[in-house]
Amino acid sequence: MTTTDQGTAPSSAELAGANATESARLGLSSTRETPGTGADADRVAAVVGAALEGIRAAIRDHKVTYSEFDAFKRWLIEVSDTGEWPLFLDVYLEFEVERVAAESRQGSTGTILGPFWLDGQVRLQSPATLPMREDEPGTPLVLAGRVTGTDGTPLPGATVDIWHTDDEGWYSGFAEKPPAGNLRGVVACDEQGRFEIHTRRPAPYTIPLDGPTGKLTTIAGWSPWRPAHLHLLVSAPGHRTVTTQLFFTGDPYLDSDVASATKPELVLDPQPTGDGGGVRSDHDFVLEPE
Ligand SMILES: [Fe+2]
Numbered sequence: 001m002t003t004t005d006q007g008t009a010p011s012s013a014e015l016a017g018a019n020a021t022e023s024a025r026l027g028l029s030s031t032r033e034t035p036g037t038g039a040d041a042d043r044v045a046a047v048v049g050a051a052l053e054g055i056r057a058a059i060r061d062h063k064v065t066y067s068e069f070d071a072f073k074r075w076l077i078e079v080s081d082t083g084e085w086p087l088f089l090d091v092y093l094e095f096e097v098e099r100v101a102a103e104s105r106q107g108s109t110g111t112i113l114g115p116f117w118l119d120g121q122v123r124l125q126s127p128a129t130l131p132m133r134e135d136e137p138g139t140p141l142v143l144a145g146r147v148t149g150t151d152g153t154p155l156p157g158a159t160v161d162i163w164h165t166d167d168e169g170w171y172s173g174f175a176e177k178p179p180a181g182n183l184r185g186v187v188a189c190d191e192q193g194r195f196e197i198h199t200r201r202p203a204p205y206t207i208p209l210d211g212p213t214g215k216l217t218t219i220a221g222w223s224p225w226r227p228a229h230l231h232l233l234v235s236a237p238g239h240r241t242v243t244t245q246l247f248f249t250g251d252p253y254l255d256s257d258v259a260s261a262t263k264p265e266l267v268l269d270p271q272p273t274g275d276g277g278g279v280r281s282d283h284d285f286v287l288e289p290e
Helices: 012-026 041-061 066-081 085-092 094-102 212-220
Strands: 123-125 140-149 159-164 184-188 194-200 230-235 242-248 279-282 285-287
Touching: 012 085, 066 085, 066 212, 085 094, 085 212, 159 194, 184 194, 230 285, 242 285
Parallel strands: 123 184, 140 279, 140 285
Antiparallel strands: 140 194, 159 184, 159 230, 230 242
């Protein structure tokens, strides 16, 4: 995403931050996981204690000044004011949580959810075309595959919740350009657990550069780019939902993803369909029993 220059219109950081914060506040982004059981004193002391000691070590090792400490305070306040906590946490920390979680999981490889999922999108039956504008730009893309259990049994009740950017790197619901619900949908698989989704190929994007997360990233000289990707939540009754993303071979940002979310087994290699310049990629999902 790039910054907006439309006068009094909210910045991309403000739009993205406000919507992501509201989802997180409602707990919507954690509904696919077992709810937390509340604070455990020993766990809080161990985890928060370790995190604080990591920060104290950075202060000691780098001889942080009062001026820098005050700048840090102002930056934290700006993250709150702009609603960017979900963005910052999902970009810079979620991948470690996901890797820890993956250690005890079977089934398809997952990766981070990110801050741009929205609940309540249109439900479609496979084969399905995602909602899009009449003149939706970009390369037509078909994503097809099958959802099975770990024993190979097809899961006919499976759904594929998919969302991604348009051809310019914008998410509907988090930017002004795409209309609500654009390139988002929950696709029900057929009786053999198969799905076929017609959409447009997404584009790489930067995290919002006009907010505190983007400013930090720029000042530190880190890449703000995410490679183009499809987000997916693959679900079936009695099975653990797989939260994942699919990337595209040849993307220039595969090795410099700001969110550290890429994995080799999640990279698609779409092939021309031979009709109208579109491409197709097949990718199956395996869900483990709950
Ligand atoms: Fe994304």
